[in-house]
Amino acid sequence: MILRLVIISFTMLLAISPISANAVANFIDPATGMEFIYVKGGCYEMGDSTGDGDPNERPVHEVCVSDFYIEKYEVTNAQFRKYRSGHNSGSYEGMTLNNDNQPAVFVSWEGATAYAKWLSENTGQKFRLPTEAEWEYACRAGTKSSRFWGNNPDEACEYANVADLTAKKHWPRWTTFACNDKHAVSAPVGSYKPNSLGIYDMLGNVWEWTEDIYNSEAYLKLPKNNPVYEGAGEYRVMRGGGWSNGPMGIRCSHRVGLSTDFGHHALGFRLVKIP
Amino acid sequence: MYRKYLILILCPFAFLLLFAAISIGDEKPPIEKKGYIGADTCKGCHEIQYGTYSKTVHSKKSVRGPESQDACETCHGPGAKHVEKGGGRGVDIFDFRKNVDVKDRSAKCLSCHEETRQMASWNMSKHRMKGVACNDCHVVHSGGEKFLKSEESELCFGCHRDIKAQTYKQSHHPIKEGLIKCSSCHDVHGTFGSKQIKADTVNELCYTCHADKRGPYMWEHPPVQENCLTCHKAHGSNHYKLLNKRPPELCQSCHDWTQHPSSPYTSFDIFSSGHSNRMVARACLNCHSQIHGSNGPSARGLHFVR
Numbered sequence: 001m002i003l004r005l006v007i008i009s010f011t012m013l014l015a016i017s018p019i020s021a022n023a024v025a026n027f028i029d030p031a032t033g034m035e036f037i038y039v040k041g042g043c044y045e046m047g048d049s050t051g052d053g054d055p056n057e058r059p060v061h062e063v064c065v066s067d068f069y070i071e072k073y074e075v076t077n078a079q080f081r082k083y084r085s086g087h088n089s090g091s092y093e094g095m096t097l098n099n100d101n102q103p104a105v106f107v108s109w110e111g112a113t114a115y116a117k118w119l120s121e122n123t124g125q126k127f128r129l130p131t132e133a134e135w136e137y138a139c140r141a142g143t144k145s146s147r148f149w150g151n152n153p154d155e156a157c158e159y160a161n162v163a164d165l166t167a168k169k170h171w172p173r174w175t176t177f178a179c180n181d182k183h184a185v186s187a188p189v190g191s192y193k194p195n196s197l198g199i200y201d202m203l204g205n206v207w208e209w210t211e212d213i214y215n216s217e218a219y220l221k222l223p224k225n226n227p228v229y230e231g232a233g234e235y236r237v238m239r240g241g242g243w244s245n246g247p248m249g250i251r252c253s254h255r256v257g258l259s260t261d262f263g264h265h266a267l268g269f270r271l272v273k274i275p
Numbered sequence: 276m277y278r279k280y281l282i283l284i285l286c287p288f289a290f291l292l293l294f295a296a297i298s299i300g301d302e303k304p305p306i307e308k309k310g311y312i313g314a315d316t317c318k319g320c321h322e323i324q325y326g327t328y329s330k331t332v333h334s335k336k337s338v339r340g341p342e343s344q345d346a347c348e349t350c351h352g353p354g355a356k357h358v359e360k361g362g363g364r365g366v367d368i369f370d371f372r373k374n375v376d377v378k379d380r381s382a383k384c385l386s387c388h389e390e391t392r393q394m395a396s397w398n399m400s401k402h403r404m405k406g407v408a409c410n411d412c413h414v415v416h417s418g419g420e421k422f423l424k425s426e427e428s429e430l431c432f433g434c435h436r437d438i439k440a441q442t443y444k445q446s447h448h449p450i451k452e453g454l455i456k457c458s459s460c461h462d463v464h465g466t467f468g469s470k471q472i473k474a475d476t477v478n479e480l481c482y483t484c485h486a487d488k489r490g491p492y493m494w495e496h497p498p499v500q501e502n503c504l505t506c507h508k509a510h511g512s513n514h515y516k517l518l519n520k521r522p523p524e525l526c527q528s529c530h531d532w533t534q535h536p537s538s539p540y541t542s543f544d545i546f547s548s549g550h551s552n553r554m555v556a557r558a559c560l561n562c563h564s565q566i567h568g569s570n571g572p573s574a575r576g577l578h579f580v581r
Contacts, residue, residue, distance in 0.1 A: 054360075054366070092319065163359070171315075171316065173311065173312050173313055173316070173355065174312065174316070174355070174358065174359075175355050175356070175358070175359040207361060235364070238361070241361055242361065244319070244358065244361075245358070245359055245360065245361045246358075246359035246360075247359070248356065248359045248360045249359050249360040249361040254360065254361070256360065256361050256362060256363035256366060257363055257364065258362070258363065258364075264319065264320045265319060265320075266361075
């Protein structure tokens with residue numbers, strides 16, 4: 001009787017859980033070695049859930065996304081060089097960003113989408129950049145706080161490579177977190193704790209391009225199911241914050257629009273795979 | 276004796292102390308640099324803009340405005356929050372986009388340039404009143420001539436398309452040929468004269484190049500003294516010499532067409548009298564060649580014939 005109750009309770013818990021992963025096996029691309037985490041679709045409150053964000057993150061609204069796979073790590077230099085062999089992520093004030101296991105940076109939105117297209121053609125799978133809704137769903141991993149580890153910014157250095165006290169030594173005028181993640185610039189991917197879906201570096205390390213065209217009022221215009229803004233606009237959205245950003249930039253709902261040909265030292269990407 | 280030497284030795288030290296005290300007293304309090312991040316951080320993302328900017332006069336240390344901090348932030352304001360949030364156009368940084376208030380955009384430039392001679396009449400300039408901001412024409416990140424966004428006349432023609440059309444007429448001031456510019460005659464930052472011309476009157480402006488038309492003449496042609504634009508177009512015309520109309524119609528705008536050879540002839544007159552030869556060479560200026568004024572003697576001068 002007790003065993004039955006336990007089983008029923010466990011089943012109910014699974015059923016009411018807003019987000020669940022690993023119900024389906026994860027995917028590893030044999031050509032590049034890229035690992036993808038299966039994310040079961042669902043609905044969540046998208047936007048500035050805690051009221052500490054910018055106007056472009058409001059209104060908070062319910063959004064539903066279908067199942068998808070998302071890369072466990074950001075695309076690394078080694079992975080990107082399989083597509084563009086001469087790619088050089090360069091360095092920042094003498095500190096390299098170009099090691100194989102560091103995330104690929106100085107990749108424009110056009111470069112990132114071209115990489116997804118190349119990978120799709122070579123594997124027969126369907127890869128693309130995540131939509132904003134998918135990205136935030138994967139970042140939140142069922143949480144409603146500003147960051148997937150909670151609202152406390154001081155815990156950042158356990159989960160993310162951010163502008164921290166190490167960075168402060170090099171650039172004293174930066175606004176930083178009051179913790180030490182031991183990396184001044186980008187860290188090798190997966191250096192910090194993942195979120196509850198098992199995805200690494202969803203916040204920090206490098207910004208990540210998404211599929212959506214940037215519109216500051218997109219949340220007033222989009223449908224509830226699988227929204228993606230494709231209206232007029234010259235910018236695409238990047239999410240997640242990077243190693244050079246302080247607390248205001250390291251939040252799951254934070255969104256920034258940038259020109260599609262723009263690339264910089266803390267801007268990379270990760271892909272999603274469509275089941 | 277020793278006292279005398281002591282005074283001689285101590286005097287220079289006393290002067291040094293006095294100067295030091297004066298200089299300390301004059302020192303201005305340092306500007307509070309709250310929220311400023313420094314140009315080195317800006318150029319991490321905005322390398323191209325910084326690269327072009329650093330070659331311009333604005334980047335020189337000697338050029339410092341009242342809000343001066345570090346290079347970029349002199350105009351764009353403190354950038355710490357912008358960096359913290361990862362950038363993005365207009366995110367916690369002053370941006371010079373079209374949708375930013377014109378006054379705010381111009382105010383950034385005017386904080387240094389307002390009291391210059393060129394900007395003395397800006398407040399009554401038509402451009403300002405029509406909502407033109409400094410950065411609609413100038414871009415400080417480029418070091419081109421006067422920091423203009425493009426070649427001067429093309430820049431002006433971007434708005435003044437009717438004037439551009441006139442400069443393509445067969446008789447025109449040589450603007451498209453590059454011999455004169457819009458700014459040869461107009462001061463875009465405002466003047467006391469109408470049409471923002473660089474002189475008190477139209478005639479004074481024309482005389483700067485066409486000095487031979489100024490006179491003085493014994494026999495003056497009143498409209499010439501009054502306003503060149505009575506007979507001429509400023510930018511271009513389909514009639515030669517930039518005339519408003521073709522003579523004799525132009526002359527007959529004032530002169531009675533029923534008198535003298537300027538009288539038109541009916542078909543009857545043409546074929547029935549000896550006056551038909553007056554149907555040719557009637558363009559007034561064939562005889563009245565000194566139409567702007569004459570110093571010729573007697574009636575010939577009076578009638579601008581010589």
